[in-house]
Amino acid sequence: MTDRVTLKYMAQQVIRMLSKGTPSKDSRLDEREIAESLRQELASSVYDKWYEAKKNKWETINPRLLSTFTLPVSIDTSEKANYVSVGVPYIHLPDGTGIWSVRPVTTKSAINKAMIPTRPQEMDVYHGTITKALEGQFSWFALDDRIYFTKRWGKTLLDEGVKNVLVTLVTVANENIGITDVLPISPEQRKTIVDATLQKYASLMGIMPDEVNDNSSVPR
Structure with missing residues (x-):
């Protein structure tokens, strides 16, 4: 269920995608480092939603x-x-x-x-x-x-x-949000955030990650 997504869950999902399955024991992918990258993408997503709301003259916020x-x-x-x-x-x-x-x-x-x-x-x-x-x-x-x-x-x-x-x-996306805190984001935002982080790390590692699967069995 997407209403209980956390930074930890998404970081594990990114690691799984980059590793094309279960990561090896000697994997250098760091869960907390990836969670911080996800946090940064989350902040960008909030800004994007703000600009969308202003363009459409919406007066409310989630x-x-x-x-x-x-x-x-x-x-x-x-x-x-x-x-x-x-x-x-x-x-x-x-x-x-x-x-x-x-x-x-x-x-x-x-x-x-x-x-x-x-x-x-x-x-x-x-x-x-x-x-x-x-x-x-x-x-x-x-x-x-x-x-x-x-x-x-x-x-x-x-x-x-x-x-x-x-x-x-x-207050979403700031340092006061813990790695296991539930994030107030939609499934669309989650996919955007995960995809952007995948592209960043895939580029650094010189690999092509699998498409993000919202039905991933990675535990939360």
Whole structure:
């Protein structure tokens, strides 16, 4: 079944294809090295899916690619602003949607809604005018490994009693995915990832790998 595929499983499949069967005891094919190559191809696949979604004007993303974290709000005294430290590897997509959603943890209905994303350069160009345009709502922008928040009617998140925010990130294909973690990918993505890795290693080894077989009996 493809819904339980892992990097380890795909690495074993690649080794089997390159070896044209069970690898010999003196095989130099390293499972973890191949798993890392698969991880890189997985990241490329996520980017490809992002570009496809943008071209077709899709507004959704596979929820299995997303992870949500509760992060504490801190104060940057030099900037006089509230922020959270992300501290989790995530995919930096070109339009900033690697950070999928930011929402305050609060019971106040007036501010219990997803915040509006902006970009640091917009803050520099418009200075305080963008805050006025968003008056009544919090907005955020990402800078390095932090997410900064604007004020709402002159008040910060902490002023409003918001001590934590929920941050949803596109986290698939990063270093926090273990070799035995189940991957949120479709059968089509799996074939693309395995084929690309096969071609890479076959070229280096000067061999022609067999076609990938989704019914391979390699154990997961």
